[in-house]
Amino acid sequence: MPPPETIFCAQQIKIPPELPDILKQFTKAAIRTQPHDVLQWAAAYFSALSKGETLPVKERIEMPLAAEKMDAGLTPGLLKILHKQLSPKGTVTVAELKEKWKHLCLPEEQLDAILQLDNFGEEVKWMDILALGCSVLGKSILSSMKHACEILTEDPEGGAARIPFETFSYLYFYLASVDGDIPKEETETFLHKMKEQADKQAGMVLLRNFLPPLSTPF
Known part of the structure; x- marks a missing residue:
């Protein structure tokens, strides 16, 4: 060599x-x-x-809340x-x-x-x-779904964080089934209500209509 x-x-x-x-x-x-x-x-x-x-x-630095580490x-x-x-x-x-x-x-x-x-x-x-x-x-199924919407949405950052109802329905039903403590009737009633709202938004779910503001470390 x-x-x-x-x-x-x-x-x-x-x-x-x-x-x-x-x-x-x-x-x-x-x-x-x-x-x-x-x-x-x-x-x-x-x-x-x-x-x-x-x-x-990552798309941007995640800034933790004051109470988080x-x-x-x-x-x-x-x-x-x-x-x-x-x-x-x-x-x-x-x-x-x-x-x-x-x-x-x-x-x-x-x-x-x-x-x-x-x-x-x-x-x-x-x-x-x-x-x-x-x-x-998330600390609850709804806050978990909000994280999912933030991740999956094609809306710009800080926007409505909309996702198709079909996607939302699949994720919510899956989490509810894994949880095991949420009655099937309650899940179906909630998704029916979300479907009615989505039909008015071109098939897109706007979860923020059903949740108080949730700060996320995005």
């Missing part, structure tokens, strides 16, 4: 022209995402970048990253879910606890995991 080339002057150092922009974008992404383990997250970031996959990057656990911003990465597939393997979870430096035991809430096999519907993730973030 020939010895490594000795560098005698700066002119011998060749810097790829795209490197400064790559590093700039990486730095911005790290600041927005605030990963708990920078090295682990960086490996996932550049792996996704090289494969043309969705990057594990950000830790290594799930947040709305991180759940939204997972949704962007996994929702196109519809159904994903638990192994792939765990890999993406790990890339975001989230605690494995938190995902294990979520998976124990239902009888999952080796594959899971992503929307079911999204619903259960929102239930971790």
Whole structure:
């Protein structure tokens, strides 16, 4: 093996022209995402970048409320990253879910606890995991659904956070069934009321009509 080339002057150092922009974008992404383990997250970031996959990057910094403390656990911003990465597939393997979870430096035991809430096999519907993730973030089924609306909406930030009634109905019914304490009749009555309101809004649910303001760390 020939010895490594000795560098005698700066002119011998060749810097790829795209490197400064790559590093700039990486730095911005790290600041927005605030990963708990920078090295682990960086490996996932550049792996996704090289494969043309969705990057594990938050849209913006999550600012905790005065009464809250950000830790290594799930947040709305991180759940939204997972949704962007996994929702196109519809159904994903638990192994792939765990890999993406790990890339975001989230605690494995938190995902294990979520998976124990239902009888999952080796594959899971992503929307079911999204619903259960929102239930971790919310203190009630309605606040959980508000998190889901914030994550799924195509409305601009701070807007109405509308989602299609079909999507809302699926998530709400699923969470109610997992909860087990909400009577089926009560669930059906609530969804019927939401459907009536959605029909007046081109089929879109506006949950804020049914909830007091809920501050979220977006």
